[in-house]
Amino acid sequence: MKFTLKIWRQKNATAKGEMISYDVAGISPDSSFFEMLDTLNQNLVMTGGEPVAFDHDCREGICGTCSLYINGRPHGPVKGVTTCQLHMRSFVDGDTIHIEPWRAKAFPVIRDLVVDRSAFDKIIQAGGYVSVNTGGVPDANTIPVPKEKSEAAMDAAACIGCGACVAACSNAAAMLFIGAKVSHLALLPQGKVEAAMRVQKMVACLDELGFGLCSNTYACEAECPKGISVANIARMNRQFIGAKLFSEKEKTVRDSL
Amino acid sequence: MLLYSSITKKVFMALAGLFLISFLCVHLGINLMLLKDDGGRAFTEAATFMGTNALIKIFEIVLFAGFFIHIFFGLLVSGQNKSARPSPYAVSNHSETAPFSKYMFHTGIIVLIFLAIHFFDFYFIKIGLVAPPPGVPAHDFYHRTLLLFSSPWYSLLYITCFVVLGIHLNHAIQSAIQTLGWNHSKYMDAVKVIGSVYSCTIAAGFTLVPLFILFFRR
Amino acid sequence: MTRLNARIPEGPVASKWTAYKSASRLVNPNNKRKLDIIVVGTGLAGASAAASLGELGYRVKVFCYQDSPRRAHSIAAQGGINAAKNYPNDGDSAYRLFYDTIKGGDYRAREANVYRLAEVSNQIIDLCVAQGVPFAREYGGLLANRSFGGAQVSRTFYARGQTGQQLLLGAYSALSRQIALGNVTLFNRRDVLDTVLVEGRARGIITRNLVTGEIERHAAHAVVLASGGYGNVFFLSTNAMGSNVTPAWSAYKKGAMFANPSFTQIHPTCIPVHGDTQSKLTLMSESLRNDGRIWVPKKVKDVEKLRNQSIKPADIPEEDRDYYLERRYPAFGNLVPRDVASRAAKERCDAGFGVGRTGVAVFLDFADAIKRKGHDTIDALYGNLFQMYEQIVAENPYETPMMIYPAVHYTMGGLWVDYELMTTIQGLFAIGECNFSDHGANRLGASALMQGLADGYFVLPYTIGNYLAAEIHTPRFDTSSSEFTIAAQAVTDRLQQIKNCGGKESVDHFHRRLGKIMWEYCGMARNDAGLTEALYQLTELRHEYARGVRIPGGLDEYNPELEKACRVADFIELGELMVRDAQQRAESCGGHFREEHQTSEGEALRNDDKFAFVAAWEYKGREVSATLHREELQFNEIKLSQRSYK
Incomplete structure (x- = not known):
């Protein structure tokens, strides 16, 4: 198969970027999207060009490193997969493929298609945990957890932190990411203890990072490679409203850490 | 208000929006009285009641506050959303989204323009800011309405705006429920259906009046 | 031979760990604040260690090459994690888990370490549940178990097919909490290119900032390597694209011995x-x-x-x-x-x-x-x-x-460590897949997650304290000292040399060739002639690589080809060591199958008389063969026998 690729090239965070056109040929339909890009990069190295930088690591759809906004969709045209699991048979021979980095103020471009997603780490650092130390915890079976709660928590916890939700959102909002973490922990008795404080701290952090607001278009759910439901956003909103209305004054930030 | 958290802003918008949605229901009820063949008596009576009752007067302030909050936060949030993606994509987004949900700002602006026209036509005349058209007393809403709807162009504008409002509402209702966190896996589908039926009813109900006047009252 | 002292505590195997903990020295909380620890890697072992050490009050710096600690390749583990909870009441115990692990590893692991692993396994499950890991549950709300290869009991805890992900996210959340508290500082997108020794002790690392290309120096009182396995030496593997041996290999070249490098799990x-x-x-x-x-x-x-x-x-x-x-x-x-x-x-x-x-x-x-x-x-x-x-x-x-x-899929070999998880370099620790210790010649399913978390949460925090108790008078280190300057200069020189060699082929071209040689001669079946051939080809490849690789871009910018180039250079050298190790071990055991040593039915044939030892290799220079040291394995609890699955 052969393709025309239009790829965003940008030397570094401050440089001006542009879309550049490349041709690749001799691609097997069984190749993954990244193997196709590997081929392009091999050609570029051999011909004295600079290879295209893109984020990737596990190449089996779980680490969340890969990104790429392909033909107007994060992770490309196939639903429920990451870019690394996308195969060239999902395209038509001779196609022109547009490849861009995730676009959001909170995800600045580092080079070419690589963006900085440390904003997600900051959100988790703001409260995406249960405050227990190693040691001194009760036996694992002390608190029974209803199976359906545990399953719902697992659904939310399946988030791989890739940022497709932000990339797809017309407002570059990170509500699905944060909603998934808040939901995961709030659904479990272990996480419930500090749920009210957690949601307030995480939302406060989110607002500082320059993400947009949710307008419930649900593009995030449609593009999430793990199919995480927007019901998690609603659950977080409920948690947040409850926490704002009913938590005691002065209890939120000071005692947090 | 600028410093409210993102969710708080959205909650205010949602609550104000739901309030405005309920107001539309009352407004539609009064408008439908125009269809009655009684020379505008029922309609005028209702309009007079709405214009003079003390409780309604207080409610009017709440209503304006509702408009203000919804529009203010709407603009604020849209600005913030715009700034969250300073460099746009070269290829516009193809992701699957809830119907028309991406155009809430656009439909909202159209409705806002209509609201302004509507105020010039009725409310500002009532409170004396704008002079009534010649031959119609300031408080005679019935004949004002007939006069306006006798123009096919005005009617067309009116109908268009209410179709746009219907589109706005279709997403707004379930979106407000989602924002307020009242969603539930069992009932969310029903909420979406009810929202769509309600928005169609509002759009159709308001559209009915100019059509009726255009075709049966001229 | 005297250099290899595993320092296993005296006494019966079941009470060794308790005895060790009672006798080990402690660091007072005020002094912990004055001690710095570097942790390399944020997989299950690295993240759990960094979080736990931060909780204790040490000042921790943690490094990963990924953009976020959450992306380490532990995340890809699917099946589950073993623990001797005996929740299903099917007769499990720490002893049985210990026994199965030793037997599964074909009797090439150290008894004391494996028993300790089995002993702390239950605590891991308790902690993970408390962290909010959504393990699978029964309708009654209690934890579910499933069975896995190599065991007759159901002792595997799981979270759908994403157990590694959920456990890693648990450790990542604990780590994130410590980062927010300021106890741990995160350095992401960093390649660790060298270990710095001061007066024979590990005191720091040299890193390259992958975004800016800057060569950075970091000092600490102790260094912990949790940089994972080296399966990518085969080019094609289930490892992540970035998984590499470089931090461990740099430590090896500085004096940390590398144990059982040829033990690979296919x-x-x-x-x-x-x-x-x-x-x-x-x-x-x-x-x-x-x-x-x-x-x-x-x-x-x-x-x-x-x-x-x-x-x-x-x-x-x-x-x-x-x-x-x-x-x-x-x-x-x-x-x-x-x-x-x-x-x-x-x-x-x-x-x-x-x-x-x-x-x-x-x-x-x-x-x-x-x-x-x-x-x-x-x-x-x-x-x-x-x-x-x-x-x-x-x-x-x-x-x-x-x-x-x-x-x-996995490499059982790794840096040699003693009972305290310390390498042959004082103050340099190795945990998780990066060390060699617990799986012998073959790892059982659902044991890797157990070992990574055991090392990080429950073993290292004790053993490192025992080392650091003697360091409380050592002031923080100045990274402008000659040791750091020399190491940083060496890294810069090496990068420049790779960049400027002016070759024509891409890094991947050589990596694929390396993989082919390793898979062909040092893969699922090995023989003496093949290994000799491999050694010859690898030496050729190393020389060709040194003058034949082409690196576009500069040193001081984001340059993925340069990153790969360093990693592949180390993989080629490691390949040679793996081949030597496979050649010296003239027996078949676990994942190491020597065609000359098999039963008439084609099964692996161990030679316990000659090879019941850990092969630890000492670096002697690039053109000189590494020296082999033996740690004889003592089996006091378990009788060696032929594995049979017929």
Whole structure:
């Protein structure tokens, strides 16, 4: 198969970027999207060009490193997969493929298609945990957890932190990411203890990072490679409203850490 | 208000929006009285009641506050959303989204323009800011309405705006429920259906009046 | 020989750890604040260690090459984590877990370490549940267990097919909490390129900032390596693209011995290679072997017909199918341990019965299971795996059998460590897959997660304290000292040399060649002649690489080719050591199969008299062979016997 690729090239965070056109040929339909890009990069190295930088690591759809906004969709045209699991048979021979980095103020471009997603780490650092130390915890079976709660928590916890939700959102909002973490922990008795404080701290952090607001278009759910439901956003909103209305004054930030 | 958290802003918008949605229901009820063949008596009576009752007067302030909050936060949030993606994509987004949900700002602006026209036509005349058209007393809403709807162009504008409002509402209702966190896996589908039926009813109900006047009252 | 002292505490194996903990020295909380620790890697071992050490009050710096600690490759582990909880009441105990692990590792692991691992396994589950890890549960709300290869009890805890992900996110959340508190500082997108020794002790590292290219110096009172395994030496493996040996290899060159480098686990159920541009292999969970039946055609004529697509797998009648695992191992059937299943697949394919376009694949057939249990049950059990397979291969496993082939998955070898997880360099610790300690010559399923977290949460925080108690008077280090300057300069020189060698081929070109040599001669089956040949080819390759690689871009910018270049240079050197190790070990054990040493039925034949030792290699210079040191393994608790799965 052969393709025309239009790829965003940008030397570094401050440089001006542009879309550049490349041709690749001799691609097997069984190749993954990244193997196709590997081929392009091999050609570029051999011909004295600079290879295209893109984020990737596990190449089996779980680490969340890969990104790429392909033909107007994060992770490309196939639903429920990451870019690394996308195969060239999902395209038509001779196609022109547009490849861009995730676009959001909170995800600045580092080079070419690589963006900085440390904003997600900051959100988790703001409260995406249960405050227990190693040691001194009760036996694992002390608190029974209803199976359906545990399953719902697992659904939310399946988030791989890739940022497709932000990339797809017309407002570059990170509500699905944060909603998934808040939901995961709030659904479990272990996480419930500090749920009210957690949601307030995480939302406060989110607002500082320059993400947009949710307008419930649900593009995030449609593009999430793990199919995480927007019901998690609603659950977080409920948690947040409850926490704002009913938590005691002065209890939120000071005692947090 | 600028410093409210993102969710708080959205909650205010949602609550104000739901309030405005309920107001539309009352407004539609009064408008439908125009269809009655009684020379505008029922309609005028209702309009007079709405214009003079003390409780309604207080409610009017709440209503304006509702408009203000919804529009203010709407603009604020849209600005913030715009700034969250300073460099746009070269290829516009193809992701699957809830119907028309991406155009809430656009439909909202159209409705806002209509609201302004509507105020010039009725409310500002009532409170004396704008002079009534010649031959119609300031408080005679019935004949004002007939006069306006006798123009096919005005009617067309009116109908268009209410179709746009219907589109706005279709997403707004379930979106407000989602924002307020009242969603539930069992009932969310029903909420979406009810929202769509309600928005169609509002759009159709308001559209009915100019059509009726255009075709049966001229 | 005297250099290798494992410092195993005295006393019966069951009370060693308790005795150690009671006797080890402690650091007072005020002093902990004055002590710095560097942790390299944020997988299960690194993240859990960094978080736990931060909680204790040490000042921790943690490094990862990924953009976020959450992306370390532990995240890809599917099946589960073992613990001797005995919740199902099926007779499990710490002793049984210990026994199974030693036996599974074909008697090449250290008893004391493995017993400790089994002992702390239960605490891991408790902690993870408290962190909010959503393990699978029964309807009563209690934790569910499943069984895994190599054990007769159900002791595996799991979170769907994403256990590694959930455990890593638990450790990542604990780490994030410590970062927010200021106890841990995160350095992401950093390659660790060297270890710095001051007066013989590990005191720091040299890193390259992958975004800016800056060479940075970091000092600490102790350095912990948790940089994972080196399966990528084979180019194609189930490891992440960035997984590398460089931090461990730099430590090796500074004096940390490398143990059992040739012990590699080849996982039997992976999706076969599709072609020359393939970059990565994908694992299909071991759990598939519970219901799938593995077979190849009995007749070569059918193999040919399959290959030219004139018949479909389903067209081959039952009597013409060779269910070779069921034939060879009637007792365990399709559930034999990984090394045995892998070798059997290779044997059939080498004999010309392999299926698929390339002839290097075997069928994993669910037709019987679907008939017996129904489509819906199979879907509930394996639906996500079937989907993944279909996405990659574009064939529907409900209709046609899956094709699988073994692939490199895990490396049991690694830096030699003593009972305290300290390498032969004072103050340099190695935990998780990065060390060699607990899995012997073959790792059992669901044991890697257990070991990573045991090391990080429950072992290292004690043992490092014992070392640091003597360091409380050592002031913080100045990174402008001559040791740091020399190390940083050496790293810069090396990068410049690689960059400027002016070659013509890409890094991947050499990496693929390296992989081919390793897979061919040092893969599932090895023999003396092949290993000699490999050594020759690897030396050639190393020389060619030094003058033949082409690196575009500059040193002071984001440059993925340069990153790969350093990693591959180290992989080539490691390859040589692996081959030497495989050659010296003239026996077959676990994943190490020497063709000269097999039973008449083709099974692995150990030689306990000569080879019941850990082979620890000491670096002597680039052109000089490494020196072999032996740590003799003492088996006091367990009697050595031949593994049999027939």
